[in-house]
Amino acid sequence: MIDAHHHIWRQKDLPWLLGPEQPRIFGPYASIKRDYLIDEFREDLGETGIIKSVYVQANWAPNWFEDEVAWVQSVADTSGWPHGIVGFADFTSEDVRPQLDRLKRYPLMRGLRQQFHWHENPLYRFAARPDLPADPLVRKNIAYLAEYGWSFDLQVFPSQMEYAAELARSCPDVQFVLMHAGMLEDTSADGVKLWRKGMRRLAECNNVATKLSAFGTFIHRNDPEFVAFMIKQTVSLFGADRCMFGSNFPIEKLWTTYAELFGAFQEGAKGLTKVKRQSIFNDTAERIYRL
Numbered sequence: 428m429i430d431a432h433h434h435i436w437r438q439k440d441l442p443w444l445l446g447p448e449q450p451r452i453f454g455p456y457a458s459i460k461r462d463y464l465i466d467e468f469r470e471d472l473g474e475t476g477i478i479k480s481v482y483v484q485a486n487w488a489p490n491w492f493e494d495e496v497a498w499v500q501s502v503a504d505t506s507g508w509p510h511g512i513v514g515f516a517d518f519t520s521e522d523v524r525p526q527l528d529r530l531k532r533y534p535l536m537r538g539l540r541q542q543f544h545w546h547e548n549p550l551y552r553f554a555a556r557p558d559l560p561a562d563p564l565v566r567k568n569i570a571y572l573a574e575y576g577w578s579f580d581l582q583v584f585p586s587q588m589e590y591a592a593e594l595a596r597s598c599p600d601v602q603f604v605l606m607h608a609g610m611l612e613d614t615s616a617d618g619v620k621l622w623r624k625g626m627r628r629l630a631e632c633n634n635v636a637t638k639l640s641a642f643g644t645f646i647h648r649n650d651p652e653f654v655a656f657m658i659k660q661t662v663s664l665f666g667a668d669r670c671m672f673g674s675n676f677p678i679e680k681l682w683t684t685y686a687e688l689f690g691a692f693q694e695g696a697k698g699l700t701k702v703k704r705q706s707i708f709n710d711t712a713e714r715i716y717r718l
Contacts, residue, residue: 428475428476428477428478428479428672428708428709429477429478429479429480429481429510429671429672429708429709429712429713429718430472430477430479430480430481430672430673430674430676431480431481431638431640431671431672431673431711431712431716432481432483432606432638432640432641432673432674432675433468433480433481433482433483433509433673433674433675433676433677434463434482434483434485434676434677434678435463435464435465435468435482435485435499435502435509451550452550452551452644452645453643453644453647453678453681454647454681455681456678456681458680458681459677459678459680459681463677463680464502465502465506465508465509466506468480468508468676468677469508471676471677471680471684471685472685473685473686474686475685475686475689477689479509479510479511479712479713479718480508480509480510480511481509481510481511481512481513481537481673481712481716481718482499482509482511482512482513483513483540483580484513484514484515484539484540486515486542487515489515489517492514492515492516492517492526492530493526493529493530495514495515496512496514496530496533496536497533499512499535500512500533500534500535503535509535510535510716510718511535511537511538511716511717511718512533512535512536512537513537513538513539513540513578513580514530514533514536514538514539514540515539515540515541516530516539516541517541518539518541518564518565518568518569519541519559519562519564519565519568520568521564522568523568523571524568524571527539527571527572527575527577531575536577537577537578537716537717538572538577538578538579538580538602538604538716539572539577539578539579539580540579540580540582540606542582543559543560543581543582543583543587543591544582544583544584544587544610546584546586546612551584551612553582557586557587557590558587558590559590560581560583560587560590560591560593560594561590561593561594565594566594566597566598569594569598569601570597570598570600570601572598572601573598573600573601578601578602578603578604578715578716579598579601579602579603579604580603580604580606581594581595581603581604581605581606581635582605582606582607582610583605583606583609583610584609584610584612585609585610585611585612585613585618585621585622585624585625585626586621586625587625588609588624588625588626588628588629589625589628591605591625591629592625592628592629592631592632592635595629595632595634595635596632598634599634600634601634602634602636602715603632603634603635603636604635604636604637604638604671604715605629605635605636605637605638606637606638606640606641607638607640607641607642607644607673607675608626608637608638608639608640608642608657608661609622609625609626609629609637609661610641610644610645611645611657612645614645614646614653623660623664626660626661626664626665627664630664630665630669635665635669636665636669636670636671636711636715637661637665637669637670637671638670638671638672638673639657639658639661639670639671639672639673639692639707640672640673640674640675641673641675641678641679642654642657643675643678643679643682643683643688644675644678647681647682648682648683649679649682649683649687649688649691650691651691651694651695654691654692654694654695655691655694655695656695657695658670658692658695658696658699658707659695659698662699662703662707667699667702667703667704667706667707667711668706668710668711669711670706670707670711671706671707671708671711671712671715672692672707672708672712674688674689676688692708693708696708
């Protein structure tokens, strides 16, 4: 089984983890304001049966984008973990290819992420504006990923999903991976309706898959009922062969253990067929990230 989303952190490389604690989407985070290295991650895995993982960029300073990948590659070279890397590049730059060329020499490179999620609440906002996925320069740069054989981890809120679907349609040869099943933040009836509408539009794009991950981000707990709801809804739209499990550790470590989190996901998926569960917990990530 594969964990398609985790971070290993060195505190000195993460400026946003230093200094006075500021509010984050996931709430107070003092307990993870420290090194979180591969040995601790593997210890957290315990007896879950996870045998492979994918590292996703952890917001190092943008000018250190290659340093981050180089360090994670060195960790993998010595420990055997992780098994794939999603790095960072700035797709708002005039031409992203020089950055991509610097990353080509790292064998575990599988994709890129630049966080485009924008929210009316400034604390939830990572992008400069909500319509970045519609920017012609961004689209041109992301289209280049097809030449490298790399995917793009797409992170947007429901209100941005129309832009995101247009981006996916404009880059038909690029594999997109929607982060956190579309980041359902507003769980009111209207919020869920907007989320489902956007998710349906993204699911119409055959080059978009999605991660089932980070379901505790906005509620700050591991809620098995919410996990089950999100799995059922997302699989009904994308199909299990375009869904993959991701732990989002160590963020979720703020309120749960890996075993409890993984148990909630397994329980939430138990109504699905064995083939569909195999897709969610192994095959989709294995195929898309070439593990």
